[in-house]
Amino acid sequence: MKRRTFLAGLAAVPVAGCGLSGTSNTAAGGxxxxxxxxxxxxxSLKPKYxxxxxxxxxxxxxxxxxxxxxxxxxxxxxxLAKVMADASAGSLPDVIxxxxxxxxxxxxxxxxxxxxxxxxxxxxxxxxNAWQAFxxxxxxxxxxxPWYLNTGPIFYNKALxxxxxLDPDKPPTNxxxxxxxxxxxxAKKIAILGQxxxxxxxxxxxxxxxxxxxxxxxEPKGVEFVESYKRMYDAGALIPEALTQNYTGxxxxxxxxxxxxxxxxxxxxGKFKTDAPSLYANIGITTPITNTGSANMFLHGVSxxxxxxxxxxxxxxxxxVTNAENQVKFAKLASIFPSTSKGGDDPxxxxxxxxxxxxxxxxxxxxxxTAVNYTPVQFSDQMREALLQQxxxxxxxxxxxxxxxxxxVAECNRLLK
Amino acid sequence: xxxxxxxxxxxxxxxxAVCLLFVIFPFLNMIVLAFTDASALGGGxxxxxxxxxxxxxxxxxxAAARNSLLYMAGVVPPLVLLxxxxxxxxxxxxxxxxxxxxxxxxxxxxxxxxxxxIWTWLLDSRGLVNNLVEALGGSRIGFLTDSTLLLISSMVxxxxxxxxxxxxxYLAALANVxxxxxxxxxxxxxxxxxxxxxVTVPSIRPTMVxxxxxxAVNGFRVFSEIYLLSGGSGGPGGASTTLVMLIQSVGRGLxxxxxxxxxLSIVLFVILLGLLLVTLKLNRREDRL
Numbered sequence: 001m002k003r004r005t006f007l008a009g010l011a012a013v014p015v016a017g018c019g020l021s022g023t024s025n026t027a028a029g030g031x032x033x034x035x036x037x038x039x040x041x042x043x044s045l046k047p048k049y050x051x052x053x054x055x056x057x058x059x060x061x062x063x064x065x066x067x068x069x070x071x072x073x074x075x076x077x078x079x080l081a082k083v084m085a086d087a088s089a090g091s092l093p094d095v096i097x098x099x100x101x102x103x104x105x106x107x108x109x110x111x112x113x114x115x116x117x118x119x120x121x122x123x124x125x126x127x128x129n130a131w132q133a134f135x136x137x138x139x140x141x142x143x144x145x146p147w148y149l150n151t152g153p154i155f156y157n158k159a160l161x162x163x164x165x166l167d168p169d170k171p172p173t174n175x176x177x178x179x180x181x182x183x184x185x186x187a188k189k190i191a192i193l194g195q196x197x198x199x200x201x202x203x204x205x206x207x208x209x210x211x212x213x214x215x216x217x218x219e220p221k222g223v224e225f226v227e228s229y230k231r232m233y234d235a236g237a238l239i240p241e242a243l244t245q246n247y248t249g250x251x252x253x254x255x256x257x258x259x260x261x262x263x264x265x266x267x268x269x270g271k272f273k274t275d276a277p278s279l280y281a282n283i284g285i286t287t288p289i290t291n292t293g294s295a296n297m298f299l300h301g302v303s304x305x306x307x308x309x310x311x312x313x314x315x316x317x318x319x320x321v322t323n324a325e326n327q328v329k330f331a332k333l334a335s336i337f338p339s340t341s342k343g344g345d346d347p348x349x350x351x352x353x354x355x356x357x358x359x360x361x362x363x364x365x366x367x368x369x370t371a372v373n374y375t376p377v378q379f380s381d382q383m384r385e386a387l388l389q390q391x392x393x394x395x396x397x398x399x400x401x402x403x404x405x406x407x408x409v410a411e412c413n414r415l416l417k
Numbered sequence: 418x419x420x421x422x423x424x425x426x427x428x429x430x431x432x433x434a435v436c437l438l439f440v441i442f443p444f445l446n447m448i449v450l451a452f453t454d455a456s457a458l459g460g461g462x463x464x465x466x467x468x469x470x471x472x473x474x475x476x477x478x479x480a481a482a483r484n485s486l487l488y489m490a491g492v493v494p495p496l497v498l499l500x501x502x503x504x505x506x507x508x509x510x511x512x513x514x515x516x517x518x519x520x521x522x523x524x525x526x527x528x529x530x531x532x533x534x535i536w537t538w539l540l541d542s543r544g545l546v547n548n549l550v551e552a553l554g555g556s557r558i559g560f561l562t563d564s565t566l567l568l569i570s571s572m573v574x575x576x577x578x579x580x581x582x583x584x585x586x587y588l589a590a591l592a593n594v595x596x597x598x599x600x601x602x603x604x605x606x607x608x609x610x611x612x613x614x615x616v617t618v619p620s621i622r623p624t625m626v627x628x629x630x631x632x633a634v635n636g637f638r639v640f641s642e643i644y645l646l647s648g649g650s651g652g653p654g655g656a657s658t659t660l661v662m663l664i665q666s667v668g669r670g671l672x673x674x675x676x677x678x679x680x681l682s683i684v685l686f687v688i689l690l691g692l693l694l695v696t697l698k699l700n701r702r703e704d705r706l
Contacts (some may be wrong), residue, residue: 057538068626080670080671082455084670084671085669087458087671088457088458088678102671105457105671105672106458106671109458109459111458123665192704195699217467217579238544239542240559240562241542241561241562241648243562243650243653243654244561244562244647244648244650244651244652244653245648245650246648246649246650248485249648256543259544296568374664380670380671381669381670381672382666382667382669382670382673383651385655385666388650389651389654389655392653392655393653393654395653396653396654398654409525
């Protein structure tokens with residue numbers, strides 16, 4: 001769900017400008033001639049970024065005479081179904097926009113090109129944490145060029161914090177403080193959160209998620225984390241819908257000022273300004289709640305299927321789309337960040353201009369240098385659902401936190417096979 | 418005129434081709450897949466009846482089957498009776514009746530997603546209904562956060578959506594009830610209630626059976642209402658998941674267990690086929706009486 005929101009957000013950001021120069025420093029990738037026709041499939045970038053993508057395509061074609069890139073954009077709804085149908089039929093497009101959790105099953109099924117083998121020098125061009133996100137843990141190999149990244153600040157409602165007698169300038173920075181402040185808010189009948197923890201939240205808490213080819217988030221620290229949430233839930237610090245809530249739903253509750261705190265992204269700030277001005281007037285922005293010191297990171301990438309009849313061109317294009325120059329231009333149009341090692345040095349991501357937007361952007365860019373994609377690539381949608389259901393049972397007292405986590409881990413490990 | 422034996426086949430060919438390609442072939446494929454451990458990305462290996470054995474031991478399957486049955490039992494009686502009563506009122510030719518007929522039919526043509534969103538806003542813990550309950554001094558009710566109430570709330574939406582559709586079916590049936598029967602009953606001193614039970618109901622009984630069959634099948638196959646009201650989660654802990662939701666949940670995505678989802682689909686098909694056969698048999702018996 002987080003993935004979808006991230007993209008929906010991206011698609012909704014207005015295009016401030018467009019047009020790209022026809023120059024690039026991208027080298028051709030893989031073996032063989034960079035020529036001929038390829039298809040590039042993106043996820044919900046039309047119509048907001050039509051000009052940008054067309055500009056990238058034109059620049060590539062100009063740089064590599066004799067190539068032709070056909071751009072196909074798929075709407076966010078049904079994207080997974082489309083990829084699934086194409087993958088089953090062995091007819092995936094030559095270059096495909098996928099996040100790590102979607103690239104993993106394709107890579108596992110042997111359908112994607114291993115970039116570590118085909119383009120050995122590419123790795124250095126990207127942030128190491130972003131590159132690692134497209135690796136199969138323990139087995140090596142990278143199966144996607146990291147593309148755009150995002151990380152969230154935490155938004156909180158200063159008015160609700162003040163109402164509960166809390167200092168609106170001292171929001172929680174770790175999970176211990178989160179519980180303390182949540183219980184104080186709950187005493188005033190104010191809920192702090194709109195959802196139960198995701199697998200990434202377990203990572204932020206410091207729980208070991210995956211080791212030796214198995215999920216391990218039922219370790220004592222994981223149980224301690226769920227027990228903390230159970231105390232908050234019992235006190236009324238989570239809204240009732242938290243047990244079934246997904247990320248978008250929790251965001252809507254925060255916008256309606258029914259919850260006091262919510263993780264978000266730079267894009268959300270603009271949304272608050274236009275859609276919830278009374279919230280915007282009281283909005284507090286702080287760093288992510290983490291016990292590890294590292295924020296969570298969301299990312300997208302582009303992969304090249306082995307079935308591509310024009311692999312050399314597909315690899316060259318994938319590398320071109322995700323090079324520093326193109327990523328920085330894209331990031332300036334949308335509230336996202338480049339995944340290249342040099343992209344983040346652009347003054348746009350390092351200099352504040354006094355606006356809230358710039359403050360969030362600079363803070364997020366800084367955060368990204370150490371951010372981790374906590375969600376294991378093996379963690380599928382079915383596993384997310386299993387965790388949500390078991391956590392709901394734990395919150396309702398149908399199961400102990402230990403039992404609920406044991407059951408969730410058992411189901412996730414079964415689904416791994 | 419010369420009769421060419423292949424002419425009828427030429428007319429039938431486009432329809433048959435579509436049917437073969439999009440109905441028969443997928444159906445046969447599903448039967449094959451049900452005996453494999455296929456995933457979305459692989460053909461899978463033959464596993465015999467493993468999927469069915471797993472199903473028998475899967476508490477999620479039994480909970481989903483129970484929810485689907487409860488759902489069916491909850492929506493069929495209201496959907497057989499309420500549209501009939503509304504049709505009898507809407508049948509009267511009085512000024513402005515068109516507005517009422519349209520109002521009752523509007524939910525049928527409304528988008529399911531829009532309907533789901535409207536009802537979510539109404540029944541949310543901070544929604545219109547709960548605000549009203551609180552204003553009247555009550556405490557908030559977990560229409561969407563309690564697994565039983567979520568099922569009941571979804572049934573209400575299904576009934577609300579179905580009223581107009583079945584009303585139209587009843588309107589057509591009521592128009593065929595001979596007026597002289599009603600007139601004769603009136604002459605014999607029968608009041609409106611007696612005429613309803615002794616004239617209207619026997620005359621439209623086949624339609625009632627049809628409505629019962631259609632609403633039972635739709636009730637057992639319910640998906641959209643619960644999916645939308647629960648935000649796709651099937652309620653807290655997935656406790657309100659129905660059989661179709663379970664199939665979707667098991668089979669979706671690149672990591673979906675297509676083999677197991679196919680086995681679940683076969684069981685759903687067999688149950689629905691059984692329901693229709695029972696209805697057909699009941700209808701025939703009624704005809705003979």
